[in-house]
Amino acid sequence: MTNTYKRLVLASRPRGQVTPDNFRLEEVPVPEIADGQLLVRNHYLSLDPYMRMRMEDVKSYAAPQAIGETMIGGTVGEVVASKHPKFKVGDKVQGMFGWSEMGVSDGALLRKLDTTHVPLSAYLGAVGMPGMTAWYGLTQIMQPKPGETIVVSAASGAVGSVVGQLAKLRGCRAVGIAGGAEKCAYVVDELGFDACIDYKAGRLEADLAAATPNGIDAVFENVGGDVFDASLARMNPFGRIALCGMIAGYDGEPMPIKNSRVFLTMRLTMRGFIVSEHMDLWPQGLQELGGLVAAGKLRFRESVAQGLEAAPEAFIGMLKGKNFGKQLVKLI
Amino acid sequence: MTNTYKRLVLASRPRGQVTPDNFRLEEVPVPEIADGQLLVRNHYLSLDPYMRMRMEDVKSYAAPQAIGETMIGGTVGEVVASKHPKFKVGDKVQGMFGWSEMGVSDGALLRKLDTTHVPLSAYLGAVGMPGMTAWYGLTQIMQPKPGETIVVSAASGAVGSVVGQLAKLRGCRAVGIAGGAEKCAYVVDELGFDACIDYKAGRLEADLAAATPNGIDAVFENVGGDVFDASLARMNPFGRIALCGMIAGYDGEPMPIKNSRVFLTMRLTMRGFIVSEHMDLWPQGLQELGGLVAAGKLRFRESVAQGLEAAPEAFIGMLKGKNFGKQLVKLI
Numbered sequence: 001m002t003n004t005y006k007r008l009v010l011a012s013r014p015r016g017q018v019t020p021d022n023f024r025l026e027e028v029p030v031p032e033i034a035d036g037q038l039l040v041r042n043h044y045l046s047l048d049p050y051m052r053m054r055m056e057d058v059k060s061y062a063a064p065q066a067i068g069e070t071m072i073g074g075t076v077g078e079v080v081a082s083k084h085p086k087f088k089v090g091d092k093v094q095g096m097f098g099w100s101e102m103g104v105s106d107g108a109l110l111r112k113l114d115t116t117h118v119p120l121s122a123y124l125g126a127v128g129m130p131g132m133t134a135w136y137g138l139t140q141i142m143q144p145k146p147g148e149t150i151v152v153s154a155a156s157g158a159v160g161s162v163v164g165q166l167a168k169l170r171g172c173r174a175v176g177i178a179g180g181a182e183k184c185a186y187v188v189d190e191l192g193f194d195a196c197i198d199y200k201a202g203r204l205e206a207d208l209a210a211a212t213p214n215g216i217d218a219v220f221e222n223v224g225g226d227v228f229d230a231s232l233a234r235m236n237p238f239g240r241i242a243l244c245g246m247i248a249g250y251d252g253e254p255m256p257i258k259n260s261r262v263f264l265t266m267r268l269t270m271r272g273f274i275v276s277e278h279m280d281l282w283p284q285g286l287q288e289l290g291g292l293v294a295a296g297k298l299r300f301r302e303s304v305a306q307g308l309e310a311a312p313e314a315f316i317g318m319l320k321g322k323n324f325g326k327q328l329v330k331l332i
Numbered sequence: 333m334t335n336t337y338k339r340l341v342l343a344s345r346p347r348g349q350v351t352p353d354n355f356r357l358e359e360v361p362v363p364e365i366a367d368g369q370l371l372v373r374n375h376y377l378s379l380d381p382y383m384r385m386r387m388e389d390v391k392s393y394a395a396p397q398a399i400g401e402t403m404i405g406g407t408v409g410e411v412v413a414s415k416h417p418k419f420k421v422g423d424k425v426q427g428m429f430g431w432s433e434m435g436v437s438d439g440a441l442l443r444k445l446d447t448t449h450v451p452l453s454a455y456l457g458a459v460g461m462p463g464m465t466a467w468y469g470l471t472q473i474m475q476p477k478p479g480e481t482i483v484v485s486a487a488s489g490a491v492g493s494v495v496g497q498l499a500k501l502r503g504c505r506a507v508g509i510a511g512g513a514e515k516c517a518y519v520v521d522e523l524g525f526d527a528c529i530d531y532k533a534g535r536l537e538a539d540l541a542a543a544t545p546n547g548i549d550a551v552f553e554n555v556g557g558d559v560f561d562a563s564l565a566r567m568n569p570f571g572r573i574a575l576c577g578m579i580a581g582y583d584g585e586p587m588p589i590k591n592s593r594v595f596l597t598m599r600l601t602m603r604g605f606i607v608s609e610h611m612d613l614w615p616q617g618l619q620e621l622g623g624l625v626a627a628g629k630l631r632f633r634e635s636v637a638q639g640l641e642a643a644p645e646a647f648i649g650m651l652k653g654k655n656f657g658k659q660l661v662k663l664i
Binding site: 053058224243244245246249254255256257258260261263264265266267268269270271272273274277 | 385390556575576577578581586587588589590592593595596597598599600601602603604605606609
């Protein structure tokens with residue numbers, strides 16, 4: 001083991017689109033651990049859209065990422081040194097060590113992982129925060145009944161792919177929206193959605209109408225903008241909308257909801273949510289998600305960038321939809 | 333009693349703003365009533381914003397008002413002839429006889445009224461559909477806790493005035509938004525709101541910020557547009573929005589929600605509703621509202637137009653905010 005490790009800190013806040021020089025690579029000494037602490041070598045870093053919002057200095061659900069501090073992020077890795085009674089060297093753990101090759105913890109907020117039937121990286125995806133985000137939005141907000149039609153945008157992504165598969169398992173018609181024919185083919189052929197609309201094909205409204213002949217009963221929204229307005233136009237009375245993200249507006253573009261009248265005429269309910277505020281439901285959700293992944297009933301796909309230095313470019317690409325499935329960075 | 337009565341029918345659908353020639357006055361014979369029927373002489377007609385949406389031929393929660401048919405509307409009046417076992421001449425009743433001096437009913441959907449402590453006209457306002465709209469939105473969607481701040485737009489109106497007074501009775505800080513200094517003075521001095529913002533004064537955002545030093549926990553929205561966006565900008569985490577109307581857009585103007593991101597960052601819940609779909613709660617709500625009016629604890633104001641012929645102009649004025657309090661038409 002070397003005596004140093006690398007991490008990426010926020011160097012400056014983006015003006016519009018994120019650029020590589022918003023980040024700075026640092027190489028720092030591996031710290032000595034004190035009694036009650038443990039040292040983790042991270043294997044994978046998760047890249048997620050929420051990080052873009054943290055880079056802004058605006059009032060939101062979380063304090064902004066501080067300049068000069070390690071970029072926030074979920075990680076999975078292995079304990080390489082421990083003076084903590086509950087963790088031993090070799091334990092696989094999930095934590096929030098950020099864009100960093102290593103991290104020190106006192107054990108709080110660290111979760112031991114069983115990789116017997118579920119691969120380590122899946123704990124950052126379908127059996128981690130993205131999977132729980134899908135599970136929470138579907139079961140707690142959308143509450144679809146068998147036979148209802150649900151629509152999810154960014155359907156090939158880490159969250160959207162789980163939303164649709166869980167909806168299918170509950171007897172719903174699942175329709176995805178994704179960017180490009182390849183992603184749409186994957187959503188239908190491999191994930192088992194009933195249909196997927198390619199929003200880049202230029203026929204969003206017509207294609208969505210054809211794919212939702214009985215209208216839409218519930219939406220899981222990741223994108224916002226025109227994609228969201230198209231779904232709103234197809235909503236049935238008493239429709240439910242889980243608002244998870246508006247990635248189309250994360251660079252500061254105006255993101256108006258134009259079809260606002262539909263909320264009134266169709267008596268819709270919309271709720272924005274942050275899954276980390278509902279930790280009480282994680283055991284229940286993770287049990288279902290882990291069981292489905294272990295049984296091969298919940299499929300997922302990963303885009304893996306190699307090495308911490310590749311993280312900024314992978315992150316910028318993800319914000320533009322260039323990833324295909326869950327975006328990870330392999331750190332070892 | 334004359335042998336004829338007057339009614340107003342929809343002559344044409346508005347293109348943009350409603351104009352008087354969208355209506356046509358008809359004088360028709362008073363019908364003979366059959367066994368099981370009764371005849372009502374209407375005393376007051378209620379004019380309400382929802383009627384504007386019914387004039388459009390668009391997909392909504394209700395079928396559009398048919399061309400050539402009597403304009404829809406709530407009425408209160410007196411039974412003048414009866415062959416119905418449960419109604420006798422002289423009974424005061426509330427019904428949906430529309431923009432019409434008289435109406436025939438088989439008793440279904442007709443409600444007998446007790447005017448001992450509550451004036452007849454109040455059953456079209458604070459103790460009728462507008463009051464129930466306020467009660468439902470506040471108690472079922474906004475669910476404010478004592479000490480929380482609620483904001484209601486169109487605060488001097490039939491619905492808004494009740495929202496704020498019910499919130500005050502529940503220990504909340506109630507802030508209104510209304511058009512003009514006179515309405516705002518009424519909202520604060522007579523209705524007892526803590527503050528009222530005059531949106532016509534040109535300082536909407538700054539005035540609302542000053543009146544909501546602890547942010548906004550729940551909104552009752554009647555107006556939409558810039559007024560709604562201003563409230564959204566002040567929302568606290570987990571805020572609730574009862575979406576009742578968007579009167580600013582009823583003539584077909586685009587009505588985007590510009591501050592859409594706040595739904596995500598503040599994890600807001602918004603629900604559009606139509607109070608007539610929740611009849612199960614009317615007995616409970618009307619009991620509270622009737623008791624408060626009878627006890628003088630729920631105040632209201634009426635704008636009364638004289639005679640059915642005055643209804644179109646009064647309706648057009650109401651859509652522009654020219655009324656002050658509940659808009660009625662006195663028919664007798």
